[in-house]
Amino acid sequence: MPDPVILGTIGLDTIETPFGKRERILGGSAVYASFAASFFAKPGMVSIAGNDLPNKYEELLKNKGIDLAGVERRGKTFAWEGYYEYDMSEAYKDAQYLFLANVDPEIQLTVHSQLRPKLTILDTMNFWIESKKDILIKAIGKADILIINDGEARMLFGTPHLVKAAKEALTLGPAYIIIKKGEHGALLFSKGRIFSAPGYPLEDLIDPTGCGDTFGGAIVGWLAKTKDHSEQNLRKAIVYASALASFNAQDFSLNRMKALSMGDIDERVQSIRKMREF
């Protein structure tokens, strides 16, 4: 049975960085998140893929044990119209972990309402903060863990202070707020407690696309694997997620992640551990 369920986009990205240009490479929040989660669990994707999605990309996901029963094929990639009447695949009805990656908060609410997850993680971005703030606040209210980046936390809560933003976010419902700070790592806030996870300093950053989704996916994968919702275990999940996100930035698309072994990941976690000792 697939668990966690991951809602998000499947995309064909054209990306240009100082290190090169790539056209129509596999991307999208559900793709990065599911791929990261697959190191720890057997994720099921809820998404829409265009008929133009090359078969080799579907194979790449399936070969990592990612379930695609929740992926609808229609028109062109990113055609989400009408998705508000989504009907959850029977295959996913018993999933206990849900990651609502960055999509329209109305769709996040729809998908959430069709599962009875033990634990829901929600990510979002500035576009929804600006265009659908009220619905987004409602969706955040359904989540146990909110993941948001620092700039968006400041925007959503109207304060430059991350600690204040996190306190506000905690009043909306989630028991945990994770603020992503890119290369500077992440902060985990719960009532009265803060965990600071370092970023892994990269010399060979190539493309950070998908790092946030990789991070969220790794967390939900880790929790689905361990079934331990304690803050202590969530700290560990965040460090594993940081390690995976740092690998993801070392190449375009899934290129670095698809060559990764659990040994590589454990080794990087070990490096992060040593990097913090004093």
Next chain:
Amino acid sequence: MPDPVILGTIGLDTIETPFGKRERILGGSAVYASFAASFFAKPGMVSIAGNDLPNKYEELLKNKGIDLAGVERRGKTFAWEGYYEYDMSEAYKDAQYLFLANVDPEIQLTVHSQLRPKLTILDTMNFWIESKKDILIKAIGKADILIINDGEARMLFGTPHLVKAAKEALTLGPAYIIIKKGEHGALLFSKGRIFSAPGYPLEDLIDPTGCGDTFGGAIVGWLAKTKDHSEQNLRKAIVYASALASFNAQDFSLNRMKALSMGDIDERVQSIRKMREF
């Protein structure tokens, strides 16, 4: 005997933040750095103070055990003309620890040449990178530890990658490079090793002026106290320095630091330790 010796400015700052405006309050890199160092050691200041510096400020420094024999009084604050012929006060000749805070790198070189310090720390800023890069590079070559903020490291070494910038910096002479990242903490680089110190998340940040100087001063003070130049001890120094810098940001001028006890500092270091555990 005063040790460390701290070269830097004494200033009367007028500061406006969202939390208020203050006029002609005590500031300057030597002031913040010496005050921070005084928690661990007995610093001697090398600086120029204008005749307009109120006596109460001088008293505040003296009462913390800061030696002012190296402070010249002349004209108005910040009148550094002619300082290139500086003659080190006899009182400081035997000092073993030197912090060259952010001033003209020619003056940093002059003061360094008049001491035989066991360990020299150098800080700088964008103004000198733009106006006196060659002399600055020479001054960095005299330092054992370079402290620089992230934006300036990128500027000085012409790369967006901090790891690359730090590697370049290590080729100039220093055995350690510390990159300050403001609220995101600091990174310590030595050959093949990285230490990542978290920032202490503040809810009540009032004024970050002087945090970088506080940070550097605390490090040189800690090293002068412990006389242990190992990387392990430098990591500890950085965490104490982060703690002091976080206190400094909680009020204007020296207002928060002057009310601090060693117990307060130890407590914050303990919080930082817990914040990083996983």
